[in-house]
Amino acid sequence: MATSSGKSLRLQSAAGRSIAALIRYVERTSRKVYEPADLTERMLAEHPAIFAFWHGQFMMVSTLNAHGAQVAAMVARHGDAELIGSALDRLGVTLIRGAGAGGRRKDRGGAQALRAAMRALEDGYSICMTADVPPGPARRVGEGVITLARLSGRPIIPLAVASSRFLALDTWSRMTINLPHSVLASVGGEPVHVPRDASPEMLESLRAGLEQSLKQATRRAYELAGADVNRATPLSALDADAPAAAPGTRLKIYRALTRTLQPIVPAWLAYRARRGKEDRQRRDERYGIASAARPTGQLVWLHAASVGETNAALPLINSLSEARADLSFLLTTGTLTSANLAAARIGPRGIHQFVPLDSPRYAQRFLDHWRPDAALFIESEIWPNLIIETAKRSIPIGLVNARMSHRSFKRWRRSRGMSAPLFSRLSLVLAQNERLARMFSLLGARNVRVSGNLKIDSPPPPVNALELERLSGAVGNRPLLLAASTHPGEDEVIAAAHKIIAAQHPELLTIIVPRHPERGASVAEMLKAEGLASSRRSLGALPDTADDVYIADTIGELGTFYALSRLALIGGSLVRHGGQNPIEAVRHTCAVLTGPHVHNFTDSYAALRAKAGVREVKDAESLAATAIELFNDRQAIERMNAGAKEALDALSGALDLSTQAILGMLPKPDELRRAS
Structure with missing residues (x-):
């Protein structure tokens, strides 16, 4: 193990030396262009400062330290970053380990790196850091660089370095390898100062401004180098008028x-x-x-x-x-x-x-x-x-x-x-x-x-008032368990749960609404084999007192059955389908039960859980136990419904946002009249 670790370190060291040598060679053999012409002097005048650049465009940034100022760079903790860190170390750059999480849960040492960067700025070091954070989105300024500037009081200098000859790798940030014998163009933007007491609105404005400044600097650097900036830009960050990728x-x-x-x-x-x-x-x-x-x-x-x-x-x-x-x-x-x-x-x-x-x-x-x-x-x-x-x-x-x-x-x-x-x-x-x-x-x-999610703002499935009245008359006061939008493999679990619940609530009626109505016949056959009496709505039947299960194998009536019921298991969640939409049940004030597989509606279920507006079950036994508990405690159902409504209110708004965005894609009526 020690031998393997030692070999890895030697390889890493050798690779770092090679990268540092390549950077020096590119600098030595390339013709340099600066904008403004006194860029390096301006950088020194702002020292110590925060130098920000795009991820994937950092290879030659260290060459801008023409005056030998103290510089530290934030480098992430992973294999590729170790090579970069090894190279920077040989170029006289002090390393600060850690990076922002970029929206991921994994701790990448960002908080520790922020504290270290603060200390380095206080000690007179300028900080080099990428403005966008893995895994993306690329070319979008993250909060880290703005936070560092706000807490330290030091300015952010947007930088871009481009070469006329380069290789662009197929990575999330379009990692660019600058090549020797190039035109090497360096462009700096105006310093960005972030007040310590900046409001959230001001912070967002400064973040967006820095983003635009970096994009402009990058475009200008490639223009000065005589190179195509689109080749070095991730697809997701290309301008809207840039050509789409060619079919592979x-x-x-x-x-x-x-x-x-x-x-x-x-x-x-x-x-x-x-x-x-x-x-x-x-x-x-x-x-x-x-x-x-x-x-x-x-x-x-x-x-x-x-x-x-x-x-x-x-x-x-x-x-x-x-x-x-x-x-x-x-x-x-x-x-x-x-x-x-x-x-x-x-x-x-x-x-x-x-x-x-x-x-x-x-x-x-x-x-x-x-x-x-x-x-x-x-x-x-x-x-x-x-x-x-x-x-x-x-x-x-x-x-x-x-x-x-x-x-x-x-x-x-x-x-x-x-x-x-x-x-x-x-x-x-x-x-x-x-x-x-x-x-x-x-x-x-x-x-x-x-x-x-648009489905949050969708109106509830429609209710047929006449059919609801007929069904209510047929059901009477029987306790109801609705299994909505079930998938193959779930009906057997529901049948087993019915038997357990019926031992305490013998009047129980379970209503199964198959996601695909054509499964009605096969569900009926399964129930018969389990010794359960059933009738099918597609054959014109209403629930009978002799029925254990009523199969609603018709189209467009789910809203009516939600309105009929107080408790519903949402299908697609006991099997690995990923769940169906729980919000339809919530809008009909129907308490929601779900299985563990809900990845199709992660946000909806997370919000419902946070407000205790859903109960999770995993098998027939837990489904039966939960249903019995709720049948015996009507107030618990009311608390679930209240929590679900709170969750729903917090999730709403997608319809208005989507409508406005789509209208922006369309020519306006007055533009059409002018064109005609």
Whole structure:
């Protein structure tokens, strides 16, 4: 072990010497340009100061210490940083170990490094530090450099150094290796002073100003060096008018493969139709052949995969309609259940179509007919051909209510030739939280904002008052346990829990609402095998006194069943699906139970937990025990509902933010009149 450690240190030392030698060689063989011309003198005049630069653009910054002033650099604690630290040590730079967490939970020694930097400034050292923090977003100034300036009273000097010859590595910050025999351009911005008593608003203004100054300095340095700044800029930080990334090999293969597979599509759609998953009468829409005329005026196209995404899209359509009376809407979905939901709720200015399959020819045909003025994909709908063909027509593309699982992120991250060309073509990404925003930025999306979750602001699922009255009459005073939007593997757990609860509450009626209504028959067969009597709503039955379980295998009635019940287990959470939306139950004052798997709605469940507005169960036994406890304590249910309402109030606001951001993508009516 000691031998291995010693060998590693020797390799690290050798690598550090090599990097330091390269830096000296680049400096020695390059023609230097400074802006302003007396940059190094100005830096000395502000000493001790805080020199800020972008991560990935720091290789040659140490060469600006022309007057031999005392300098310390903040260096993170990881393998790559050890090499950088070793090189800086040989260049006469004192090291301060640690870096900001960049939104991560892991302690990277940031607080300790901040204290060390404060002491170094007091001792007469200038501090060198990157303004943006791993893992991103790149080229966004973090709080660390502003905090250091506020506490120390020392100015921040924005710096950028660029060379005409360089290598740009495929890292989150586009790490740049400067090469010898270059033009080496160094640019400094005006000092930024941060008052110790600055308000939060002033701190944000100074942070944004420093960010702009660093971007300007970087652009100017590459201009003076005669180099392309876009080559050294992370995709997520490119200007909106910068070219999108070119398709890589995998994307080219995908596009070719989807063309090649077109001849077998009719047989595949026929197979799906036989299984009840396609509308035979509207099959042409899947080929991009429209079944309706394009409305006149501006048309906003929204694509939602299924019911959940459609529930997020419909309130957005209503909000945009209220803001702009001249807009029409095209909503595409991919499932029969979402098509039925859209038809019932889209309104007079909306048209529903099935989304074309993701083939270049089908996408072209679809877009040639509809000619949308903007395209909005809901949540995680990334279809390569649709995005490429839409971008070709200069139609702005937004990803709204954007989310992505960590597994999907890693998969996209491994395939840069696939992800970068797609995400860099998005004009706007409205992410549900900061963590997701960082993910989309790292994948190459440029204009990424945090909007919150649209499903929080969605109106509750509608209630059919007549059916609610009929159901209430059939149920009477029986205790109810609703299992909403269940997935395969959960119904068996619910059946087992029913048996346990019924031992204490023999009048119990459990209502199962399958996420996919076509599972109703198989759920009924399972219940029969378990010795439980059931009836199915799709067959016209109402709950009978002899029924243990009522299967609500219909479309669009979940709101009615939430209104009927006081306690609901939200499905998709006892299996590794990731949960369904709990807010629909909360809006109907229905107390929420959930399983442990809720990664699709992390923020919602975190807020509910913080206010004691949800109870977690993991199996039949814990579900039964919790239900029995709540059946016996009505006040506990009332406390849960009160906490859930507090959580809901705190989470709201995504609809207004999203509406305003999307309106910014569209030409205004007066601009259209001038253009005509």
